[in-house]
Amino acid sequence: MQRQVALIKQSLFDQGYLDDQFMELEELQDDANPNFVEEVATLYFKDSARLINNIDQALERGSFDFSRLDSYMHQFKGSSTSIGASKVKTECTTFREYCRVGNAEGCLRTFQQLKKEHATWQDRRGLGRQHVGPSKERDK
């Protein structure tokens, strides 16, 4: 079982879904603080849900306030960096580049991609953990 988890984790790592930073966070967990990673991940998902919602609304309204969008993305990139969600972080960087040049089309496209990567990371996180199982994650 341990071996399976280790293999899955390695595969996620190889595919670029987890980076060094996630490993660093796991190392901060110990018997006295056994839920640290889960707690941080929960904060991340709450935070990213809020940001995704804000950005969705802003884009749906058709208002391309690039500076505000960039500000949301800065936050999103920050927390994605801290949690080790590197593909999400990459999309954030791309989105900010499009904001910088005022490319609305690019922003929209990138945002779709970002949401995909984020959802994948969320699902995979369920697989990568010694946990009750992915279904528990999906219910969240």
Next chain:
Amino acid sequence: MAVGDLSSSSSSSPELHVLAVDDSFVDRKVIERLLRISACKVTTVESGTRALQYLGLDGDKGSCDLKDLKVNLIVTDYSMPGLTGYELLKKIKESSAFREIPVVIMSSENIQPRIEQCMTEGAEDFLLKPVKLADVKRLKELIMRSGEAEEGRIKNPSPNTIIQDDIDSSSPSSSSSSSSSYHDDDDTPSSKRMKSSVHD
């Protein structure tokens, strides 16, 4: 018993109390954990304004007994809504009560002019996020060492020190100033010397 007293006071190694300032929930949680693992007491606040309130620098004086809250180190994010980390740094350095407290800036962006601006304003160090345990441990050692050096000089005045004190009794202690902790030969990548390998 004098020796015993001295050794007990210096070896009890009081915990550092760190004030961590960051508007991100995730980052606050992580920095708090990093500091706790490094045996520090931690207070986290979500903005520069709250940090000033905590320190009693917001003009609302005398609400707390500052001695109890003695902060040994302030670690702050750079980009925050309202008061930025840089502005917080400036306010702290302008305050006679708190200017000696080392302030470390954290940022996810490796922007040279920004780093220089902070270091010029008196920041102790500039860390690139994500902050690692190694960064925090190194920082702690730095602060403890300058704190001990300070205490050592006060409690164990050497003949040289006495002479120096006689000569310029009004000069601030030099050992605990930031210049001693720059450690020019220290190549820790994520500090102000910048990461040579960016994780992107």
